[in-house]
Amino acid sequence: MGxxxxxxxxxxxxxxxxxxxxxxxxxxxLTSAAGATVLVLMVLVGLFLLLRAQDAFTAMGHRFFxxxxxxxxxxxPSFGVRGLITGTLLVGLIAFTIAVPVGTCAGLFIxxxxxxxxxxxxxxxxxLLAAIPSLLYGLWGLVFLQDKIAPLSSWLARHLDWFPLFxxxxxxxYVGTMFIAGMVVSLMVIPIVAAITREVFxxxxxxxxxxxxxxxxxxxxxxxRVVIPYGRGGIIGASMLGLGRALGETIAVSLLLPQVPExxxxxxxxxxxxxxxxxxQRAGGSGINVSGLMGAGLxxxxxxxxxxxxxxxxxxxxxxxxxVEV
Amino acid sequence: xAAALGTTDPVDTDDAxxxxxxxxxxxxxxxxxxxxxxxxxxxxxxxxxxxxxxxxCAASAVALSWLIFARLTDGVGWFGxxxxxxxxxxxxxxxxxxxxxxxxxxADRVATVIxxxxxxxxxxxxxxxxxYIVSKGLPHLRPGFFFHDQRGIExxxxxxxxxxxxxxxxxxxxxxxxxxxSVPLGLTTAVFLNETRSRFRRPIRILVxxxxxxxxxxxxxFIYAVFIIPYADSxxxxxxxxxxxxxxxxxxALALVMVPTITRTFEVVLRLVPDGLREASLALxxxxxxxxxxxxxxxxRSGATTAIVLGIARAVGETAPLLFTAFGASLVNSNPVDExxxxxxxxxxxxxxxxxxxxxxxxxxxxxxxxxxxxxxFALARFIGRDRTxxxxxxxxxxxxxxxxxxxxxxxx
Numbered sequence: 001m002g003x004x005x006x007x008x009x010x011x012x013x014x015x016x017x018x019x020x021x022x023x024x025x026x027x028x029x030l031t032s033a034a035g036a037t038v039l040v041l042m043v044l045v046g047l048f049l050l051l052r053a054q055d056a057f058t059a060m061g062h063r064f065f066x067x068x069x070x071x072x073x074x075x076x077p078s079f080g081v082r083g084l085i086t087g088t089l090l091v092g093l094i095a096f097t098i099a100v101p102v103g104t105c106a107g108l109f110i111x112x113x114x115x116x117x118x119x120x121x122x123x124x125x126x127x128l129l130a131a132i133p134s135l136l137y138g139l140w141g142l143v144f145l146q147d148k149i150a151p152l153s154s155w156l157a158r159h160l161d162w163f164p165l166f167x168x169x170x171x172x173x174y175v176g177t178m179f180i181a182g183m184v185v186s187l188m189v190i191p192i193v194a195a196i197t198r199e200v201f202x203x204x205x206x207x208x209x210x211x212x213x214x215x216x217x218x219x220x221x222x223x224x225r226v227v228i229p230y231g232r233g234g235i236i237g238a239s240m241l242g243l244g245r246a247l248g249e250t251i252a253v254s255l256l257l258p259q260v261p262e263x264x265x266x267x268x269x270x271x272x273x274x275x276x277x278x279x280x281q282r283a284g285g286s287g288i289n290v291s292g293l294m295g296a297g298l299x300x301x302x303x304x305x306x307x308x309x310x311x312x313x314x315x316x317x318x319x320x321x322x323x324v325e326v
Numbered sequence: 327x328a329a330a331l332g333t334t335d336p337v338d339t340d341d342a343x344x345x346x347x348x349x350x351x352x353x354x355x356x357x358x359x360x361x362x363x364x365x366x367x368x369x370x371x372x373x374x375x376x377x378x379x380x381x382x383c384a385a386s387a388v389a390l391s392w393l394i395f396a397r398l399t400d401g402v403g404w405f406g407x408x409x410x411x412x413x414x415x416x417x418x419x420x421x422x423x424x425x426x427x428x429x430x431x432x433a434d435r436v437a438t439v440i441x442x443x444x445x446x447x448x449x450x451x452x453x454x455x456x457x458y459i460v461s462k463g464l465p466h467l468r469p470g471f472f473f474h475d476q477r478g479i480e481x482x483x484x485x486x487x488x489x490x491x492x493x494x495x496x497x498x499x500x501x502x503x504x505x506x507x508s509v510p511l512g513l514t515t516a517v518f519l520n521e522t523r524s525r526f527r528r529p530i531r532i533l534v535x536x537x538x539x540x541x542x543x544x545x546x547x548f549i550y551a552v553f554i555i556p557y558a559d560s561x562x563x564x565x566x567x568x569x570x571x572x573x574x575x576x577x578x579a580l581a582l583v584m585v586p587t588i589t590r591t592f593e594v595v596l597r598l599v600p601d602g603l604r605e606a607s608l609a610l611x612x613x614x615x616x617x618x619x620x621x622x623x624x625x626x627r628s629g630a631t632t633a634i635v636l637g638i639a640r641a642v643g644e645t646a647p648l649l650f651t652a653f654g655a656s657l658v659n660s661n662p663v664d665e666x667x668x669x670x671x672x673x674x675x676x677x678x679x680x681x682x683x684x685x686x687x688x689x690x691x692x693x694x695x696x697x698x699x700x701x702x703x704f705a706l707a708r709f710i711g712r713d714r715t716x717x718x719x720x721x722x723x724x725x726x727x728x729x730x731x732x733x734x735x736x737x738x739x
Binding site: 020021023024026027028030031032033034035037038039041042044045048049051052101102103104105106108109110112113114122124125126127128129131132133134135136137139140142143144145148149150151152155159187190191194218219220221223224241244245247248249250251254255276279280283284290293294297300301304305307308309311312313315316 | 395399400402403404405406409430431433434437438440441442443444445447448449451452454455458459462510511514515517518519521522524526527528529530531532533534535536537539540541542543544545547548551552555582585589613614615616618636639640642643644645646649650653671674675678679689690693696697700701703704708
């Protein structure tokens, strides 16, 4: 601060240097430390899960990934995550198929079709949907929605059984199914997809939209030719982020599914387990049991982290293409 | 049927519904040949005949799917019925509009209907969920629920006896402790992402995004793996098992869940702080740190509060990590660093899985209280953040007449 009189007298321009003060440097360290903490925490999560899963991995080896049953207490322990992974993927995919179109439509409606009043109302509604705890969704699905969907499942199973996913065993039970779990999980994924697609769609350049309309396009023509191509990256990223959320959804699924590991694609009948829901139901064990759960947790961590990282990269890229970061 | 109201011939809808064959030939005779002068037209306007088409298609769709599902096959339940009726409606509506106004407009109309349904699908489950849970729990909610715990309560006792004070106290303590950990970290990370020029901002931002998708159960497992497994029995401070199942461990797990929520919300608010303010401060010779401390943060104060409230809303309903950390109890334990502790979501989760009707009812009361807490936290967050949003929407409204004004100018030119 303050120029020295000598330099003024010499009439040479004062050298401008962006030298941080001590406080500035401290500020830099502090904020960088916060950023680094997040990084370190994520690494530690993976490391510690791996560490605690050691026993399970040494006991089972690669069979940990190919075994369907879960009997760590048996004389020759035999347990693995294969049954859990198939369940997780199935529930995730069902949720994904429902949530992506609905969420994208909601995002489109908010940006392109709604009046300003509806727009702000629906935007906060999306946030509210995201804020409702998973537990309450699960509870509602368990005691309310389940009975409403069961007749639909039974109809699908009876009339469309040529489709492999809709096949069932003899005299099946249509409650506690992966179909219902997927539907409930989709409710938790919809707000995520809607929020991100809304943000991406709202960044569409106004001029191009007006140009499309001025050329005589209908509103849908404008949306299809301008808004959707523009937001494609955002839609893909939002879908993947939603998938990641669906894979990690825990409490609702643990309430809705029996959590018995099995390898099946019969989503309309009672049965199924997911990694996260299974871990919750086995809480409070000890020894190799816990180690196995840690291994399952690690698998879940890796699955969701990969999906989310790819999704974030896609979204970030679609955003940086915009040029103007709000 | 109801299409008799329109100008298309009345048999069209029935034909289309029954046979589902080739669409009827496109007819454009309903269009006025020349626009009458000086009548203002809006392309999005709904005319009487549009409404009649909508109503007619809806009525015939309901009738048709009733015929197929309730009469000809053996029923799909009302959820399935709604789905089937909706799909039939879409097909009918597409055919009728196509016949009336041509494929281009029909595509627009049908797309509008589908997209609006997406928005409707946001609202219906939310309202249904709130209405159902509140209607199940509120009639049995007594003031005692907030003041008693489960001491001496048998499963057969009515659900109005006893309460969840232990759970509410536990939730309060755990969330408060979690705030103490997550708020400094979350806010500072947001400042790091938006107010510094570090090269690592992009990777960290992506990581925070990924972290917000971290399954909460993994957060619980992590705390369990780091502290509880190795140190639960061996480390004691003042005679307390600090690293056993207790509220402190729960709050650590919750903090891990809250950090990304707080960071992301606050970062968005920081981005809204006008750059002019920052530049003015820097131009006056203030240091970067001083600018953030005295200009940026005060401007974004309400945003910070919103971020924190949303973080609380996220944490207060978390169940999964608590099963591995707080574990749950049925009596009051006000000490968060020793012995298992209950929390409201745990209380709901455990009770709702019981077979006994009274116990389940107790779970519903807890769920109602939890829902009301989350709703009021959310309303609070909106209330705090309202100034900024109102200003923005007013600006948007101020711009809107300008856009509207253009066609008027053209018309008299």
